[in-house]
Amino acid sequence: MAVDVLILSNAPGELATWVKPTVRELRSQLGDEPRISVMLSPCPNASGQEAEIALSYPEVDRVQTAEHFFAFLLWGKTADNWDWHDRGVVIFLGGDQFFPVVIGRRLGYRTVIYAEWEARWHRWIDRFGVMRSEIVDRAPAQFRQKMSVIGDLMAEVQTQQATCSSEELIGLLPGSKPAKLTQGVPLMIAIAEQIKRDRPQTRFVIPVAPTLNLENLAKYADPLENPILPLMGNVSAKLVQGDRPCLETENGLSIELWQSQTERVPVYELLSQCRLCLTTVGANTAELGSLAVPMIVLLPTQQLDAMRAWDGLPGLLVNLPGVGSSLAKVINSAMLKRLGLLAWPNIWAKEMIVPELLGKLEPKEVAKLTIDYLEHPEKLEQMCERLRQVRGEPGAAKKLVTIVAEELYR
Numbered sequence: 001m002a003v004d005v006l007i008l009s010n011a012p013g014e015l016a017t018w019v020k021p022t023v024r025e026l027r028s029q030l031g032d033e034p035r036i037s038v039m040l041s042p043c044p045n046a047s048g049q050e051a052e053i054a055l056s057y058p059e060v061d062r063v064q065t066a067e068h069f070f071a072f073l074l075w076g077k078t079a080d081n082w083d084w085h086d087r088g089v090v091i092f093l094g095g096d097q098f099f100p101v102v103i104g105r106r107l108g109y110r111t112v113i114y115a116e117w118e119a120r121w122h123r124w125i126d127r128f129g130v131m132r133s134e135i136v137d138r139a140p141a142q143f144r145q146k147m148s149v150i151g152d153l154m155a156e157v158q159t160q161q162a163t164c165s166s167e168e169l170i171g172l173l174p175g176s177k178p179a180k181l182t183q184g185v186p187l188m189i190a191i192a193e194q195i196k197r198d199r200p201q202t203r204f205v206i207p208v209a210p211t212l213n214l215e216n217l218a219k220y221a222d223p224l225e226n227p228i229l230p231l232m233g234n235v236s237a238k239l240v241q242g243d244r245p246c247l248e249t250e251n252g253l254s255i256e257l258w259q260s261q262t263e264r265v266p267v268y269e270l271l272s273q274c275r276l277c278l279t280t281v282g283a284n285t286a287e288l289g290s291l292a293v294p295m296i297v298l299l300p301t302q303q304l305d306a307m308r309a310w311d312g313l314p315g316l317l318v319n320l321p322g323v324g325s326s327l328a329k330v331i332n333s334a335m336l337k338r339l340g341l342l343a344w345p346n347i348w349a350k351e352m353i354v355p356e357l358l359g360k361l362e363p364k365e366v367a368k369l370t371i372d373y374l375e376h377p378e379k380l381e382q383m384c385e386r387l388r389q390v391r392g393e394p395g396a397a398k399k400l401v402t403i404v405a406e407e408l409y410r
Contacts, residue, residue, distance in 0.1 A: 003408055004088030005034040006109065010043035010066070012176055012211065013283030014094030015053050018114065021156035021397040022093060023059040029401050034408070037082070039103075040066040041095040047177055049211035056210070073099065076106050089408045091400075093153075097121055110407035114153060114400060122146065127407055129400040150399035154286040154344065155391055168202045168374065170195070171270075171277035171293075172255065173284050174220075176209035180280045183232055183300045185220035187361060188278055190233025193253045194367030199374060205256040205274075206247070207267050214245055214257055221247055232300065233363040276373055276380065278366070281342045285354075289345035290391045294383040296370060297343045299358040349390040354383060 005026060009019050023036055038054040040046075046066060054063045064072070068079040088109040092100045097113055097120045104111035104126075113119065115130045122128075122143035129150040130136060136147045172192065174184030192204045208217055218239035219225040229236060237247040237255070245257040260267050268291060271277065277288055277295045288295045345353050357366060373379050 001033065001087065001409075002085045003034050004085045004107075004109070005036050005404065005408070006088060006090045006103070006107070007036065007038045008041060008090065008092050008099050008103070009038060009054070009094035010041045010050070011046050011094060012050060012053060012209070013286075015050060017154045017156070017283050017286060018093040019054065020057055021153060022091070022400060023057050025397040025401040026404070027059045029398070030405060030408075035061050035085070037061060038063045039069065039072065040064065041069045041099060042066045043095070047209075047211040053210060073102055087408065089404050091404060097125075101125065110410070112400070112404055112407060114150075116152075119147065127403050129396075129403050131396075148399065148403060150403075151393060151396035152348075152391075153396045153400070154283070155290050156394050156397050168199065169274050170202060170204050170370070171274040171279075172204055172206045173277055173279035173288075174206070175280040175282065175284075176211050180282075181212075181217070181220045182226060182228060184280050184298070185217070186226060186229045186232035186235065187298065187300055187363060187366075189221055189237050189247065189249065189253070189255065190235040190363035191278060191366045191370065192255060193233075193235050193249055193251060194363050195370055195374075196253050198367075198371055202374070203256065204253075205258055205270070207258045207260070207270060210260050214239055214241075214259070217257070218247060235363075276370065278370070283344075285342075286344035289343070289348070289354075289387050292384050292387040292391065294373065294380045294387070295343070295354050296366070296373075297354060297356045298361060298366065299342060299356070300361045301359055345387055345390055349386070353386045353390065 007019060007022070009015055019038065026034060026036060036059055038060055040050050040054070040063070043066070051063045051065045054060055062082065064078055064080070072078050084107055088107060090100045090104045090107065090109050090111045092113040100111045100113060101121050101124045110126045112127045112129065113125050115128050115135055117135070119128045119130060119135050119139055122139055126146065128147040130147055131152050133149050136144055136149065139147060170192070172188040174181055174188050195202055208214065221237040223229045223236050235249055237249045240246050240248045247255045247257065258270055271288060271293055272291050274293055277293055279285060279288060279295050279297055281297060281299055285295065285297060341347050341350070341352065342356050343354050346356065355369065
């Protein structure tokens with residue numbers, strides 16, 4: 001039977017942690033029968049490379065970029081004039097939950113929403129796969145039969161990691177978008193140089209986001225390209241190409257650059273080898289948490305107008321041309337005062353499992369905390385154990401696809 005599965009998504013985090021395990025499970029359970037399409041919607045956290053990421057998944061048959069989304073939402077026309085089978089399912093994996101309501105009605109398809117924190121449009125959506133039972137409890141009683149607790153899709157990334165790594169390898173995850181890279185790259189390089197002075201045996205690696213090339217990444221470590229570098233420790237680095245590309249500072253620090261497109265070792269295997277990671281907020285904290293890799297989460301505020309990666313209305317306002325910088329300073333000041341737990345493992349546990357450092361971060365102080373963890377492996381092991389306890393059990397993707405199959409062949 002010719003059937004369509006249309007996945008709605010919007011940003012790199014959702015593609016990596018929600019879409020990827022779902023399309024893999026779709027092929028595992030349903031084989032080659034469904035045609036899998038991914039339709040991207042606009043998002044302030046998007047990098048512009050989402051379509052390429054989605055197309056890199058071998059299970060996906062076709063992708064439409066975010067720039068054409070509203071033309072389809074309003075008038076039902078795709079950029080490449082896609083055809084549609086009579087039977088299909090729309091799966092929500094990022095964006096606005098209202099979108100599957102409209103698109104499902106337009107195509108005459110069943111609709112399934114993965115709800116991480118809140119389920120909406122209960123009357124008009126056919127099924128919900130929810131992360132936690134509390135979402136079901138908050139729903140109107142007459143719609144609860146539509147809901148199934150499937151767990152956390154982000155937990156699908158976990159591997160069989162028995163103990164914390166013994167090698168002194170530190171992963172640096174500065175993010176993938178300019179708002180984070182501008183501050184994160186120079187800050188993490190400055191921290192790494194401080195650590196290297198006290199612990200010369202330490203190795204450092206940056207898993208380069210698939211949306212970045214090495215030349216663009218290196219610009220954030222160049223004072224001629226990144227004017228706020230002096231505010232972040234004032235340590236510059238240059239790109240050195242070779243069998244193992246790296247960023248190298250004048251003092252001889254070498255930070256290895258790992259590219260997912262060219263490496264034989266999967267990114268999760270690389271992260272699992274890290275003794276500790278320094279990371280920004282975002283989906284990467286969920287991935288590290290699911291792998292039980294210790295981390296220190298950094299949110300520097302040296303330049304408030306550079307932070308433009310909020311979700312929803314704040315994210316749209318701070319990215320307006322002309323006035324975005326001024327609005328960013330006001331909105332960021334207000335948002336930072338309201339922030340609570342930032343890293344996903346801390347959100348899951350509702351307590352501070354991994355350290356979160358927010359403010360005008362000094363490389364020397366962050367390095368001091370990092371070294372303390374390295375010198376006290378029992379603290380790292382304790383963090384590992386707490387991460388294992390709070391991460392979800394794998395299987396959410398399998399349960400979600402079971403729901404999709406029930407709707408597809410009902």
